[in-house]
Amino acid sequence: MDDHASKRIFVKTQAGRAALAERSTAGRARTALILVNGQDTMQALRAKLGPDADVLIRELRQRGLVDLLRPAIQAPEPQPVPAPSVPPMDESDRLEPLKREAIARLGPHFGPDAPIIAAALTAATQAAAYNAALGTIEARLALYLGKAGAAQVLAGLRG
Known part of the structure; x- marks a missing residue:
């Protein structure tokens, strides 16, 4: 059957x-x-x-x-209404001074490669992306300076 x-x-x-x-x-x-x-x-x-x-x-x-057995007819579950798509706010103007300062602080540790190391950081237009990139750089810097030393070098640069 x-x-x-x-x-x-x-x-x-x-x-x-x-x-x-x-x-x-x-x-x-x-x-x-x-x-x-x-x-x-x-x-x-x-x-x-x-x-x-x-x-x-x-x-x-x-x-x-x-x-x-006839299954009870159930009302369809309400479908969530998608939130209107709001383009992310561009925070480049606010982040520019922080980006310049980060490159300056990374120079002594990475030399001419500092802009390459900070590429994701300099490309960021939102604070969340900027902070994520800064976290990646901090982890890389911690390999050489330890966590406390990396945190000290990048102190005050969160967006």
Whole structure:
């Protein structure tokens, strides 16, 4: 049987519950009716009832004792409304003096390579990118000067 049919779930109808109470259904049909619980899939019922599960459930359904569980119709989940795209604010003017000072402080440690080491820092137009680049430079500088020494060289340069 197809995969979709294996995932179907059946429930007892009012007539099915009454048939159990009155013991008007007997044998394998009664066993199948007892096992229909509104939770087990048809695949699970086949495992419990054996190869004649499909025939038994079809018979119970034709007699009106079980029915296919209809999932409750759920309202669609509200989709988040994307925030309007606001271009990041360009903070270059405010960061320029800090960039110049950083290059000047890095010169004694990296020589003519200081502008190359600080390329990401000088290209930054937002404080977050600038600070991230400064953090990378500080980590590199800490290899030579230790954490405290690197922090001292770059003190006051956060954007």
